[in-house]
Amino acid sequence: MNKKRIILTLIILFSFVIPFLDIGSYNLHLVSYSLIWVILAQGLNVIQGFTGYVSIAQAGFFGIGAYSSAILSLNLGISVWLTIPLAIVISGIFGILIGYPALRTQGHYFAIVTMSFTMIIWVFMMSSVKFTGGEEGIPNIPSPSSVFGIDFSLKENYYYLILISVLITILFIYRLMQSRVGRAFITIRENEQLAQAVGISLLKYKMLSFTISAMLGGFAGALYVHYTHFVNPTPFTVDYSLNAILAVILGGSGTIIGPIIGAFIMIFLPEYLRIAEEYRLIIYAVMLILIVFYMPKGITNLIKIAYNKVLSKVARKSETKK
């Protein structure tokens, strides 16, 4: 337990000094973007990993959060410190509206409804030019105003806003999963019949799970637009919903570390492999198949196994020394 604490503290400390390391502004951008995706993936993991319902709506909620915060801050002049929480609430409301019809029935219906939702949101962003700027998007989205002299229009400073948001999100999920609510999600994932028999309302807790995932998707979207200062419909297609699903599965769905690892891989991998756009989807599909067949519990589990192996080797060595 203590060892875990130490590793965790080191990782957090390391993440705080990243802007001081000489990794170049592009890499810092990739780290920031990955961290935004960590929030997105953590959100998706609540419904997909912990509750057992794969949602294709996450890019849609990402988009709703993004556009809500952009439009509210730019057009209505509301402080970004307020539009971010508002964007979270708006995404949550959409979560309830979509979740209610989608979660009342069982089976593939949920996947279809959530996918249609993402498509509809995308079409709306593309077509309602007056509201969203259409394909051209919305430029000049403001940064959050300075606090204690910290200027958030600087990418290095905004990085900390993202980082703290990520830490709060992770702590929130961690606590959630230690509570009766989190246990209800897992009971539903494992056995819906038993869940009902122990007194869990399936609809209520599936809705709650989905709404939390929507809110975190919206949170990620809001953080994103005040970072890029520009938004258009490109990052909110069904493709990106599938990427988010892949991130969760790749890292290890139903774990807290999984979506973190998965998000970083999904952002860094295409950059570093310089994968041509047209092959990207094929490579993702192959990756997905390999994971499902050879490591269904994701990379987190592989790391765990490797870690235990190293530990037992070390233990053996110290024993032979004696």
Added chain:
Amino acid sequence: MLKVENITKKFGGLTAVNNVSFKLNKGEILGLIGPNGSGKTTIFNLITSFLKPTSGKVKFNDEDISHMSSHKVSNRGISRTFQITSILMDLTIEENIRAGLFKTIKTNFIQDIFQNKTYKKQEEKADVRVKEVLKTIGLYDKKNLLARNIPPVDQRKLMIGIAIAKEPQILMLDEPAAGTSKEEQKELVDIIRKLSQLGITILVIEHHMDVIMNVCDRIIALNFGKKIAEGLPEEIQKDKDVIEAYLGGESNVS
């Protein structure tokens, strides 16, 4: 305490349960027997609202519960187990029991996230209860094992443990001894007796005659969805209709 009133359930053309009525009295162990397909599990599903009746009512403490949702029936104080083992296979024994405590842990969302005093107290209370239940069903030493990795009889015990965790008023057991040996059946009988002594009212479906004759205060026999007999174990054992329904006498139940 529990009243089943003229309940009927039709699946298309098949009448699985046909105008059945009975009462479950506080503190007793009532047995439900009958050949395969005679409607026993369907009656359980009707009482717990996993199925809605075609006609008739189920009353619990004078409240009609037949159209309530399943989780609400459960939260009124009626727990059940399933004929086919239904547990959380990939969780530990301890986590399984904790799942059964869902409704007894009284915290709200804010308390859960901030893990304040109420949260800690409630979780500690749950710890105590989990331990108590594990001792009752005799699985305390195995509490950290995955449910998947324990023998079938322990899985049957675990399913009972999950059901009793929240201290229900009524416990309904659907063939608790399904797939167990004679020896193991004795252990299950002991557990059922213990639970009865703790004050839980029990309704039990059983396949194995020696289990049911041993443990029940009263028995109801079904055949083709109809109640054909009701009485003390000795009476049921001698009942002509019951013997006929089982074609081959008292021990050849299948």
